[in-house]
Amino acid sequence: MSPENTDFLYPFIDSAEHDADSLLTDLAESASAKATENSRLCRSCLETLGNDLEQVAGMIADRFRVGACLYTFGNGGSATDAASTAALFSRSPGHTGLAARCLVADQAVLTAIGNDVGYELTFSRQLIAFAQPRDIAIGYSTSGNSANVVLAFEEAKRRGLLTVGLAGYEGGHMAASDAVDHCFVVPSHSVHRIQEAQAALSYLLWESVHTKLASSRAPASAGRWQMVVGQASTEPEEAR
Amino acid sequence: MRTDRLLTSDSQLGHDSGGPEAADLAACSFAMARRFTSGGTLWCAAPTWPWHAQHVAVEFVHPVIVGTPALPAVMVPGDHLWESLRPIALAGDILLVVSRSDDPAVVGLRQRAQAWGLMTIWIGAGPRPEPGSADYVLWVDDEVLSAYGGRFVLLYHLLWELTHVCLEHPGLLTPEQELCEGETCITCSDEGRLAEVVAVQADRRAQVRTPAGIETVDTTLLETVRRNDLVLVHAGTAVTLVQGSTR
Numbered sequence: 001m002s003p004e005n006t007d008f009l010y011p012f013i014d015s016a017e018h019d020a021d022s023l024l025t026d027l028a029e030s031a032s033a034k035a036t037e038n039s040r041l042c043r044s045c046l047e048t049l050g051n052d053l054e055q056v057a058g059m060i061a062d063r064f065r066v067g068a069c070l071y072t073f074g075n076g077g078s079a080t081d082a083a084s085t086a087a088l089f090s091r092s093p094g095h096t097g098l099a100a101r102c103l104v105a106d107q108a109v110l111t112a113i114g115n116d117v118g119y120e121l122t123f124s125r126q127l128i129a130f131a132q133p134r135d136i137a138i139g140y141s142t143s144g145n146s147a148n149v150v151l152a153f154e155e156a157k158r159r160g161l162l163t164v165g166l167a168g169y170e171g172g173h174m175a176a177s178d179a180v181d182h183c184f185v186v187p188s189h190s191v192h193r194i195q196e197a198q199a200a201l202s203y204l205l206w207e208s209v210h211t212k213l214a215s216s217r218a219p220a221s222a223g224r225w226q227m228v229v230g231q232a233s234t235e236p237e238e239a240r
Numbered sequence: 241m242r243t244d245r246l247l248t249s250d251s252q253l254g255h256d257s258g259g260p261e262a263a264d265l266a267a268c269s270f271a272m273a274r275r276f277t278s279g280g281t282l283w284c285a286a287p288t289w290p291w292h293a294q295h296v297a298v299e300f301v302h303p304v305i306v307g308t309p310a311l312p313a314v315m316v317p318g319d320h321l322w323e324s325l326r327p328i329a330l331a332g333d334i335l336l337v338v339s340r341s342d343d344p345a346v347v348g349l350r351q352r353a354q355a356w357g358l359m360t361i362w363i364g365a366g367p368r369p370e371p372g373s374a375d376y377v378l379w380v381d382d383e384v385l386s387a388y389g390g391r392f393v394l395l396y397h398l399l400w401e402l403t404h405v406c407l408e409h410p411g412l413l414t415p416e417q418e419l420c421e422g423e424t425c426i427t428c429s430d431e432g433r434l435a436e437v438v439a440v441q442a443d444r445r446a447q448v449r450t451p452a453g454i455e456t457v458d459t460t461l462l463e464t465v466r467r468n469d470l471v472l473v474h475a476g477t478a479v480t481l482v483q484g485s486t487r
Binding site: 019020023024025026027028029030032036038039076077079081083084087092191192195196199 | 251252253254257259261262263265266267269270289290291292294295298299302304387388389390393394397398400401402405406409411412
C-alpha cells in the first residue's frame, strides 16, 4: 500500500511477521539461559551464605526448643514466598510441625490496619499483638527496602525476636539495619532470580533447622516444644 | 548442607534435570500470549499450595518490570475450583493449575476445561499425570521438590517472561483458526465434543455448554442426565456420560 516500507522502524508492531518457528527457538533458548542462571545463582548463594545459614538454623532451632513461633512476611511475590515458608515449617508432610504463621494470611487484619493506620504498619502492628520475646521473624523483600517489612523488623527487634531477612540487589535498608540480626542477600538485579534463590535458601534453612532439632534433646521447660517432642516420637524415622 | 536435590544439574530445564523441556515452556508461553491477545483471562489454582496460584496471578497483574503491560490473571480457590470458575470463566480463557497429579480437586481437569473452551496448563511434581491430562504439562519428576516450591516458581516466572516476549510479536499472535473443511469439521458434524449439562428438560433433551455457547441436545441415549454432568455430544445427541456432576 504505502510506497515506503517503514516497518523496520516499528519492529514491535510488525504485523507482517509470520514465522513463529524462529520465535519459538528464541524463546526456548531464552528459557534455558534463565534456568542456567537460576542454578548458577542458587549455587553461588549456597557457597557464600551456607555457613551463615547453618548458624542461623541453629539459633532458630534453639528458639523452637523453648516454644517459639515463627512469623513470616513480605509483599507481592515475596508475600507468597513468606506463605510458602510458613507452610513448610508448620505442615510439611513427613516432618514434625513447628509453630509458624504468615502475617499476610488474613485479609481482614491486613486491610483493617492498612486502611486505619497505614500500609507500612501492616506487619509491625500484628507483631505487637502476637509476638513474644522468644519468637522468630523472617521477612522477604527483593529490594530490601519495603517499608512495612523494615518496620516489622524494627518492632520485632524491640520485642526481642530473632530477626532474619532475605533480600536481593545489594540488600537495601534491610542489610544496613541493626534491627535485622541476619540478612541473606541474593546478589542479583533480577526480581525473579532473587525470589527463586530465596526459595532455595528458605528450603535449606528449614531442612537444617530440622537436622539441628533432631540432633539434640529438648529441655524440660513447658511450652510448644514439649508438644512437638511428643509428636516427634510417633513420626516415621525418615522425618528425623 | 544438602544442595544436591535442589540443584540436580546445571540447568533446571531439560531431560537431565528431571524437569520440563525448554521447548515446552516456549510453546506454552506462545499459546498463552495468543489467548491474552484475544482477550483471554488466566485463572490460577493451586489447591494444596494456594501461594503458588497467588504468585502466578500477581506476576501477570502487577509486573515487576516497569512498562510491561498488566494482564488479567486471577487466583481461584482450589478447594472450590470448578464451582468458582463455572459462572465466570469464558471460552478462550486459560486455566493454570499447580498441584500433584493425584490431587482430587483437579480430577478430570482437561475434559471439564475443554467443554468450557479453556486452555489448560498443569505444573506439578512427583508421579506424572496421564498423558494428555492438560494441553501443557510442565512437570518436575522429583517428588521432594513439591515441598521445595522453588522449581515451580522458576517455571511460572519463565512462563511470564516468555509470554511478554511473545507479546512483542503481535503479527504472530493471530487467533487459533477454527478450520471448517467439509465432512471433517469438528464443530459442525463428525466428531464427539465435550459438553457440560446446564439444564435438563422434560422432553429428554438438555441444554449443554460448549466453547461455542449453549445448545440443545437429545439425551435419549443416556439413562440419567443431571446438571453439571460432562457428556460427549455427537451430531446433536449426547452419546456418553464422561464425568458425573459431583463437581
